[in-house]
Amino acid sequence: MRATLMYGAGDVRVENVPDSVLKHPTDALVRVTASCICGSDLHPYHSMQAADGPVRMGHELIGVVADVGSEVTTLSRGDLVVAPFAISDNTCEFCRENLHTSCSHPEANFWDGMPEEGGQSEAVRVPLADGTLVKLPVAPDSALVPSLLTLADVYGTGYHAAKMGGVTRGSRVTVIGDGAVGLLSVLSAQRLGAEQIVLMGRHRDRTDLGREFGATDVVAERGDEGVERVRELTGGHGSHVVLEAVGHMPAYQQALGVVRPGGVISRVGVPQYEEAPVGFASLFGRNIRLAGGPAPVRAYVEELMPAILDGTIEPGKVFDATTGLDGVPDGYRDMDRRTSLKVLVEP
């Protein structure tokens, strides 16, 4: 079968690999019908050492169940399913607390932690299939597929940002980043009733989509100038809630600049740093809270799906390009150059 491998920074290839097969009785084999490239895939695209590769890529997918292990009870061949970016059993004490990304099952994992499976391919072995996969009530060629695919990561991740930031009716929110997760953080804040949503981003086509998703203000400036602008828009003190959907240190610093004393910075951009300012001069002195992490998107699927199915929202608008598997390397390049927002892959 064909699959995407990253060999090192800037080096993405689509190659023939051994067919994925069932290994454990709790596995399902899924033929991928829709996958995509994630903003977080760009982190290794920028920095991966060749010695760490090659690794299989892709952690968001929709597909048709091709086979199931003997212990799989909820799925059958032919089911269309969506696979969150984390493998979880959906029954352990952490899953029951809606923290599927900390599932304590020995086979729990992230797709990105499985070097031999990946969504940007023709097929994938899904461990803990009953816990991980969610059946979709549409056909593989449904026009809803792009929006349903966002349940695998970016919409659930934006929603997690908003939930961990405590967004509720009347909240005043700043979103940092106009990538897919930033834009779906805007949508999530809007759905949760935020009164003001300031989107910090400098790509006009993206921030236009942000406005469509509910942004009330857009700030294109960055750094000190951007912070100043947000403060002007928020009565001088910044936002109670800041959703950080980038992961680089300048975004963290921007968050410190636009958060109101007593407020919260909710991070869902995967941090590309380990140490950061948290002392008296940054978080502590102003009682600013830090929240967020890898989103337990499995926990949100049932909550978020109905408004997609009934057409109320269309998070799939974050996809602005579609390719087959062979076009995946170009898709990475286009997303890296910001000529594509998010690339849908139809293997």
Place this chain on the structure above:
Amino acid sequence: MRATLMYGAGDVRVENVPDSVLKHPTDALVRVTASCICGSDLHPYHSMQAADGPVRMGHELIGVVADVGSEVTTLSRGDLVVAPFAISDNTCEFCRENLHTSCSHPEANFWDGMPEEGGQSEAVRVPLADGTLVKLPVAPDSALVPSLLTLADVYGTGYHAAKMGGVTRGSRVTVIGDGAVGLLSVLSAQRLGAEQIVLMGRHRDRTDLGREFGATDVVAERGDEGVERVRELTGGHGSHVVLEAVGHMPAYQQALGVVRPGGVISRVGVPQYEEAPVGFASLFGRNIRLAGGPAPVRAYVEELMPAILDGTIEPGKVFDATTGLDGVPDGYRDMDRRTSLKVLVEP
């Protein structure tokens, strides 16, 4: 009048200084009847550069109003009052949000930010007296004074740790630090209904008081051994809520070790670091939240005082020594050597 000055690390002196006097019409002049030395006073006692001194010390006090400015409306000569460690107007938008430590009034400050006033002295000028001071319904020689004095900082700070950690009925909590704030974090967690309270501390007399305040378990070990012990006591995964009442980096690292995925580290020990681990390997990957800051103790006085007045609780048990002003330098030394837990000063 006599007052305590710190000249540099290890160099505390009690000297004659100009009498404190009213300067603004919103000031009160307070004759101090009870003050104390704070664990946070030990930070400059360890590290203050002589070039930064001398500075007046003391940010917790009870005293009798000796005079009031023309615009003070709620206080009169002779009132016994308690002064929180932060000066605030109690009316600005942040004070109304119970974040008095971020009061936006131009005269808002911390006592520690006022080089010419301090509680470890015979008298003090209190700015924004109507906002800052709270009248006490007892006499200056009441046996309740030590407990009421804890409302100026350490009890309110421990309570803030517990509130920002989200402690509620049934919470499972670990408290790091057996100083006065750690012990009153235990008391606060107990009052808020915590089911398990693991106190990490290695001074037997202090942890015994911690047990009296509600600790269900005591862990004397530190570092990896202490983390291991707490994990054993918490079903292997650590506590949902960790209250960090120390402020040094090893305490932060200990907090990372004992906090459960999805849990919260609530800090009230003043951080003696600015940068700390917050990335995927520490906070982010496990969705651990960071909370806390300087406690808006003014916000908690009315809530916490009744149980002191009716004898239900006795947070003043953290005082294990009493001295006059001349004994203050020895009090610093004793607290630094851990031969005193907290020293009450009767000027």
